[in-house]
Amino acid sequence: MFKRPGHKPINRRRAILSLGGVVMGASLGHFAARAVADAGKGATQTYPTAPAMPAGAKVHKISLTAKAHKRQLKPTPVAASDIFDYADDDGPLVIRMQQSEWLQATLTNQLKEHTTIHWHGIRLPAAMDGVPYLTQKPVLPGESFTYQFQPPDTGTFFFHPHCNTVEQLGRGLAGVLIIEGDETRPHDHDLVCAYRDWRIDAAGKFTPMMTEAGASKAGTFGDHRTINDQEHPVFQVPAGGDIRVRFLNLDMSRVVDLGVTGTDAWVIATDGNALPPQKLKSWRLGPAMRADLTLRTPAKPGTRIQLVNYYAAQPIVMAELEATGPVLDRPTFVPAPLKPAPIPEPVLEGAETFTLRLSASSASANLPPDFVLPDGSVLRYADALCLTPNTFWAFNGQPWPSQSHEVLPPPLVTFQKGRTYIIELINQTPHIHPIHLHGHTFKVLSSSKGDVVPHFADTTIVAPKERVKIALVADNPGDWMIHCHIIEHQETGMMGIFRVT
Numbered sequence: 001m002f003k004r005p006g007h008k009p010i011n012r013r014r015a016i017l018s019l020g021g022v023v024m025g026a027s028l029g030h031f032a033a034r035a036v037a038d039a040g041k042g043a044t045q046t047y048p049t050a051p052a053m054p055a056g057a058k059v060h061k062i063s064l065t066a067k068a069h070k071r072q073l074k075p076t077p078v079a080a081s082d083i084f085d086y087a088d089d090d091g092p093l094v095i096r097m098q099q100s101e102w103l104q105a106t107l108t109n110q111l112k113e114h115t116t117i118h119w120h121g122i123r124l125p126a127a128m129d130g131v132p133y134l135t136q137k138p139v140l141p142g143e144s145f146t147y148q149f150q151p152p153d154t155g156t157f158f159f160h161p162h163c164n165t166v167e168q169l170g171r172g173l174a175g176v177l178i179i180e181g182d183e184t185r186p187h188d189h190d191l192v193c194a195y196r197d198w199r200i201d202a203a204g205k206f207t208p209m210m211t212e213a214g215a216s217k218a219g220t221f222g223d224h225r226t227i228n229d230q231e232h233p234v235f236q237v238p239a240g241g242d243i244r245v246r247f248l249n250l251d252m253s254r255v256v257d258l259g260v261t262g263t264d265a266w267v268i269a270t271d272g273n274a275l276p277p278q279k280l281k282s283w284r285l286g287p288a289m290r291a292d293l294t295l296r297t298p299a300k301p302g303t304r305i306q307l308v309n310y311y312a313a314q315p316i317v318m319a320e321l322e323a324t325g326p327v328l329d330r331p332t333f334v335p336a337p338l339k340p341a342p343i344p345e346p347v348l349e350g351a352e353t354f355t356l357r358l359s360a361s362s363a364s365a366n367l368p369p370d371f372v373l374p375d376g377s378v379l380r381y382a383d384a385l386c387l388t389p390n391t392f393w394a395f396n397g398q399p400w401p402s403q404s405h406e407v408l409p410p411p412l413v414t415f416q417k418g419r420t421y422i423i424e425l426i427n428q429t430p431h432i433h434p435i436h437l438h439g440h441t442f443k444v445l446s447s448s449k450g451d452v453v454p455h456f457a458d459t460t461i462v463a464p465k466e467r468v469k470i471a472l473v474a475d476n477p478g479d480w481m482i483h484c485h486i487i488e489h490q491e492t493g494m495m496g497i498f499r500v501t
């Protein structure tokens, strides 16, 4: 296995055994004993209730089987890589549905460890949010779970597991979810571009997903950057046509400064949310962030334009779009705005501010092993896949519990349902953190580093020494995750819960 000097891999899984409804780390000593003893409690704890689908609802039904699979990531004669996937086809799985429809997605787990699906950026009921031990029981190997909800907002979203994400997402377990119905003028072509950097070596074998050096700094990087699983693809697009590019950063640690060369482009959505068209210079996207672009392709067949990543010593061309005939005869290009989704507008006057400090931490979570939640009601147990293997990061000095504390932590903050809150994110570390909130779409208001185009988002980058103010209407009751989307940071402490009640 490929190892860089000083890059000690972190193995969070060890041997995973399935035992009477609880999955545990078999070599964790005290923890294993507790997990066995607590299996009964785990089985009786309560989770939020699934939303009822009304009679006559239009349903978009899909089956998603999480499984190990082989995919040719590097060209032959390099061997196919051992990936995880929800579908057999090459390239990212893309689900397209209408805003009015309900999604009914049945997950079947054919992996050797438990999994769930988190629907990133979708403002859905807590029961469907896919966070094991917080919103639902983990879906054990061989089991199935059906997610059903009506996505309230149009846009470009994605979905992925939420424990041992570094391994499951790292091996490719993710899909794109597009909710249609936001265009004021149809495009001639709609192109999904899912970016990721595979942690595979020259032989196509996966290298360590998480190393101490990476997790404690900017993340462990791969060495095979792809769009839709292809290195430097060339996509055929209609010449002289209006194209929508849905760019998703599905990597776990890479930051992208997205630019376009060869023509002008406009940003029309951030994290799926409509933005009045902004001429693109470059747009920074941390892991999990999305940007939708609109552009007019060259009228001369054979001409190419480039999607470029400027977040590198030298700009990197990630993909090219080649104009192909027949040439479309379109009037002069004016970027058309998207219809805004029904996201509640924060009422800033009189809003309370919650400060969230992002910091390094070498301390493990200071929770007693038999911690009782403040309301005294439920002890919620996690397992080795859902706990922190090493602690490097924290929110407000509180890291996510480590493997020796198998109880979920109390909320960092409780919001009153229906009220607006301003959250000030303060980065006290020397690294970038893309911070993601579940269940809510927030408005990015301002940054200490300069001008911000106010925009709706579900994930926002906080640079070193930066303070970013965001605001949201806490309208979705439940316990929700807030975490860094550099997955190694998330899985080594930079994760917490906020409650809306």
Ligand SMILES: [Cu+2]
Residues within 6 Å of the ligand: 432, 433, 434, 484, 485, 486, 489, 490, 494
């Ligand atoms: Cu981070």
